[in-house]
Amino acid sequence: MRQYECERCPLRGVEIFRKFTKEELNFVSDFKSGELAAEAGTTFLTQGSSSAYVYTVLSGWGYRYKYLEDGRRQVLNFVFPGELVGLQGAVLKEMEHSVQALSDMILCIFERKKLWELYKNYPMLAYDITWLAAREEQMLEEHLLTVGKRTAKERLAYLVLHIFERAKSLGMNKGKSFDVPLTQQHVADTLGLSLVHTNKTLRVLYNQELISWKKKTLTILDYDRLCDIAKWEGLGAQKRPFI
Amino acid sequence: MRQYECERCPLRGVEIFRKFTKEELNFVSDFKSGELAAEAGTTFLTQGSSSAYVYTVLSGWGYRYKYLEDGRRQVLNFVFPGELVGLQGAVLKEMEHSVQALSDMILCIFERKKLWELYKNYPMLAYDITWLAAREEQMLEEHLLTVGKRTAKERLAYLVLHIFERAKSLGMNKGKSFDVPLTQQHVADTLGLSLVHTNKTLRVLYNQELISWKKKTLTILDYDRLCDIAKWEGLGAQKRPFI
DNA sequence: CGACAAGTTGACGCACGTCAAGGCCGGTGG
């Protein structure tokens, strides 16, 4: 049921996260009510349902998405280790999106009911949750700008940089390369492009020696030119909280 | 400096907002450090700057938007009375979007510094802020779906319904009509469409007797068919907090 | 009545979507 004690949480060591006090750690440990191992492909939160839990990603990649009734799918954002999932479902009446595991994931389970205790007794953690929500909002806004205003080539450049930055901040990269459990269909559904056009645009980036993406390994060949193309300024690199 | 005392706040009476305790009201009144009257067209929060304040909208409409360096603009969302503006700038390092008044607005000013006090002493209000952030996120996600996957006609239908629902929940409508201080350029920049195509698509909706939009007055002529076209299920109508 | 912002309309072009046909590769079973 619980393999990872909060006190020995493998993520705590990652530099980007702010340090917790002993007391906070104790509370979180108590707050945590178990772990969920989700295999790649599992949808563990579903659009339209109200979840009794909030999760923190311990390891693995996932993505949040929405469907239109006729099947059109929009990927909203990805979820990386240290991030909170399902807050909407806990705070509002229900989730209006689904979350699926891209790779095998381990999630820490927190009960919705206990969230209130956290707010009441650990204002710093409450503030942290707000911080995480604000950051999520910021990412969504940049995505909206991407889908609304960037061209196909700009979108691809943006997406590649976006996921690279996020992976890198967690040490999930190997130099300029990293493993990406995405299919081109995922990419297309993230960027509001068709599968075919996504494929052809990726080919352009490859031909221009900007990236290489073979067998789930993505390599950034020319970071600066990609930034230029994407017209993107990067994510802030502040220390971040994690519950 | 302060025309509207929190104790006599005109918004408190609006049914959709949850009631505050006497104590909460006192705190908010103390938290509030003044009012800002922004004329239509004023940009009162700017992309890239870090603001020392958070605002609550007392009256009027605004919109949040982002620019790409070459001038392409994406409208992210609108802001209505009772909503919080500038939380990102208060919690994270800086705002990554701007906010402009569409009509004349009155905003309550809160100091960023005091936000922490709120978290420490009024967990319920802290929770409310999270609630508002989660709702904002939900709206953004629906917008992303719209821009990514809906056709021009669907987008227009969606937008019309979206702003109508929000205005209506605040009693800002007159039956099926309401005043909309938007130009077609705003609409285009919200939906990721060109101005010309927006105009032509609006004409289609008008010709099909779905809406009428003349001189800043928008009328919903056929609510049901619009919903059908938009493939949208509406915003939740829960009681909402407001700081 | 002039000036300027906003809305309107038609003509034309292109970025991206759709369709369709293979190709590659890892997995499974005989």
Add this chain to the structure above:
DNA sequence: CCACCGGCCTTGACGTGCGTCAACTTGTCG
């Protein structure tokens, strides 16, 4: 070991929804 299958990727041909350009109209405010 090969045969087959089902995902996923790739590529060309062709179609179209939406963008761009440009000119005109309408409304508004001095």
